[in-house]
Amino acid sequence: EADIYQTPRYLVIGTGKKITLECSQTMGHDKMYWYQQDPGMELHLIHYSYGVNSTEKGDLSSESTVSRIRTEHFPLTLESARPSHTSQYLCASSEYPGGSNEKLFFGSGTQLSVL
Amino acid sequence: DAKTTQPNSMESNEEEPVHLPCNHSTISGTDYIHWYRQLPSQGPEYVIHGLTSNVNNRMASLAIAEDRKSSTLILHRATLRDAAVYYCILEISNFGNEKLTFGTGTRLTIIP
Numbered sequence: 319e320a321d322i323y324q325t326p327r328y329l330v331i332g333t334g335k336k337i338t339l340e341c342s343q344t345m346g347h348d349k350m351y352w353y354q355q356d357p358g359m360e361l362h363l364i365h366y367s368y369g370v371n372s373t374e375k376g377d378l379s380s381e382s383t384v385s386r387i388r389t390e391h392f393p394l395t396l397e398s399a400r401p402s403h404t405s406q407y408l409c410a411s412s413e414y415p416g417g418s419n420e421k422l423f424f425g426s427g428t429q430l431s432v433l
Numbered sequence: 434d435a436k437t438t439q440p441n442s443m444e445s446n447e448e449e450p451v452h453l454p455c456n457h458s459t460i461s462g463t464d465y466i467h468w469y470r471q472l473p474s475q476g477p478e479y480v481i482h483g484l485t486s487n488v489n490n491r492m493a494s495l496a497i498a499e500d501r502k503s504s505t506l507i508l509h510r511a512t513l514r515d516a517a518v519y520y521c522i523l524e525i526s527n528f529g530n531e532k533l534t535f536g537t538g539t540r541l542t543i544i545p
């Protein structure tokens with residue numbers, strides 16, 4: 319079973335607030351990802367990391383930032399939230415041996431609503 | 434980039450087999466085919482993946498065409514809990530920088 323956790327599950331905040339979405343995994347996986355998904359739409363990769371001190375931008379441009387100070391932790395931060403940031407944010411991890419085994423484990427997601 | 438094409442939606446009766454098709458005509462020789470599913474209000478979960486040979490696991494079977502331009506996910510006996518969006522994804526070989534790009538998937542409805 320996957321052990322990857324996201325908090326909070328739901329977040330409603332006002333415009334201009336700084337927020338951090340938490341993501342932790344206990345599997346010791348090197349590679350971690352953040353995807354963004356609007357209702358009924360596809361997932362878009364916004365950030366990923368190969369390991370500690372590694373962060374990369376994904377396929378979809380995002381105003382959010384990420385950090386990877388510890389293997390198990392990959393938080394996502396929005397410095398000033400706007401209504402356009404309203405979406406579901408999904409965190410995932412994989413073992414990163416490279417090649418064929420990009421088997422992702424996903425958290426349950428954070429549904430963010432910015433008023 | 435190689436892409437996949439899936440029907441937007443499918444319906445199936447409970448306790449019957451389900452065949453979910455996927456076309457990937459631009460697949461290259463080293464690209465793996467992955468399937469994930471997303472249950473309502475949850476993150477996606479891994480179902481199965483393969484390269485050339487058909488694959489079986491406890492969740493499903495993956496049948497890959499001989500020319501690899503299409504594949505089919507087979508749920509042998511659908512239950513109501515299998516109602517989900519199923520994503521067919523190509524893992525593009527990229528020297529350790531492989532990423533999975535999700536499309537819109539197939540929304541599977543199970544009829545009791």
